[in-house]
Amino acid sequence: MGKTIAINAGSSTLKFKLFEMPEERVISSGTVDRIGISGSNFTIKTTDGKKVEIDQPIKNHEEAVNLLLKELLKLDIIKDYSEITGVGHRVVAGGEIFQDSALIDDKVLKQIEDLKEYAPLHNPANATGIRAFKKVLPDITSVAVFDTSFHETLPEKNYLYSIPYEYYEKYGARKYGAHGTSHQYVAGRAAKMMGKPLEELKIITLHLGAGSSITAIKDGKSFDTSMGFTPLAGITMATRSGDIDASLVVYLMQKLNITNPEDILTILNKKSGLLGLSGMSPDLRDIIDAAEKGEHRAQMAIDIFVNNIVKYIGSYATEMGGLDGIVFTAGIGENSVPMREKITSELGIFNVKLDQALNEKRGERFISAEDSAVQVMVIPTDEELAIARDVEKFKKMGD
Numbered sequence: 001m002g003k004t005i006a007i008n009a010g011s012s013t014l015k016f017k018l019f020e021m022p023e024e025r026v027i028s029s030g031t032v033d034r035i036g037i038s039g040s041n042f043t044i045k046t047t048d049g050k051k052v053e054i055d056q057p058i059k060n061h062e063e064a065v066n067l068l069l070k071e072l073l074k075l076d077i078i079k080d081y082s083e084i085t086g087v088g089h090r091v092v093a094g095g096e097i098f099q100d101s102a103l104i105d106d107k108v109l110k111q112i113e114d115l116k117e118y119a120p121l122h123n124p125a126n127a128t129g130i131r132a133f134k135k136v137l138p139d140i141t142s143v144a145v146f147d148t149s150f151h152e153t154l155p156e157k158n159y160l161y162s163i164p165y166e167y168y169e170k171y172g173a174r175k176y177g178a179h180g181t182s183h184q185y186v187a188g189r190a191a192k193m194m195g196k197p198l199e200e201l202k203i204i205t206l207h208l209g210a211g212s213s214i215t216a217i218k219d220g221k222s223f224d225t226s227m228g229f230t231p232l233a234g235i236t237m238a239t240r241s242g243d244i245d246a247s248l249v250v251y252l253m254q255k256l257n258i259t260n261p262e263d264i265l266t267i268l269n270k271k272s273g274l275l276g277l278s279g280m281s282p283d284l285r286d287i288i289d290a291a292e293k294g295e296h297r298a299q300m301a302i303d304i305f306v307n308n309i310v311k312y313i314g315s316y317a318t319e320m321g322g323l324d325g326i327v328f329t330a331g332i333g334e335n336s337v338p339m340r341e342k343i344t345s346e347l348g349i350f351n352v353k354l355d356q357a358l359n360e361k362r363g364e365r366f367i368s369a370e371d372s373a374v375q376v377m378v379i380p381t382d383e384e385l386a387i388a389r390d391v392e393k394f395k396k397m398g399d
């Protein structure tokens, strides 16, 4: 079936993982950082685990793709471009159009671009990555995998906002959620670990990274999720505000003399969250260090982050009518021993009990104690593998 490359393109980054399929063996992975900004660099891991770093100006995503493909040849990871038979692109917003992954043609690419208001930070970058690959490898199976698709099962009562209904009908004003590929992947792994079909479990998945979202999974489907019309909503994130009163947006525009709505969105997307609260960093590691040194605003940012998460867990458990498992995943969820400890320590009402020693280990595992009423797991997410699996489905259809 050949090799499949999974691509996650951000505004100034391009991450990739190259798989031998159907074996699902990772042959290489890497990141192009600071595309179009000074200090661009490219890191690539070879098949035998060696890391190669290249510092050179990289003007745009097309250059990034060209460099990445050239290095795959140069490092002998592939012998010829024809070995790559599929590419899967992470796309954040699919609106109500894309309820599943889609083969990319010109129409699909235009639809992804037209959905830019649904994910202003992400969709334009995703589209740039797609176009760059199309130019270099025009004939391979090219698939868009949407963050929103998993959430197309949300019931009406959870996706509608209490605004005039015609705005939903006319403008698609509703909750779409995000990180669906990750939530779906870790929920599937959780069910395997728990030894039960996902359909019989009530699970809350905590995707805690630079962007964070929480999903309630009931009957094997996404039942509620914290991100909203765009990935700005939900809990406090690295630089995003999460949920706020909509009136505050207008009030702040008046106070700050902002006339262009994009400017207030920039504040809410890029200057808020942990960064805005702490005033020092968007990175929880820095904030934890500062809090340990007695910095009040750092401690406050942590307390708000934890409290946001605990509130969502409480409401999601209530609306699902129970809770069997909680999954921690993504940068913070997978790596932060103290944050997992803090969050679980607030879940006494559910009789959640943490096993300290297991919490300090690494990799996919349970971290709850034997007598915990809810099983708690750490499951490293693998959106790229989920994307590569979807590309395989399309390759098979084309056979």
Ligand code: AMP
Binding pocket: 208, 209, 210, 211, 238, 282, 283, 284, 285, 330, 331, 332, 335, 336, 337
């Ligand atoms: P992601 O978006 O999933 O790649 O996660 C990136 C985020 O994870 C960054 O904002 C980091 O602040 C955070 N992160 C990574 N490792 C840790 C850690 N050990 N403790 C706290 N935060 C972490």
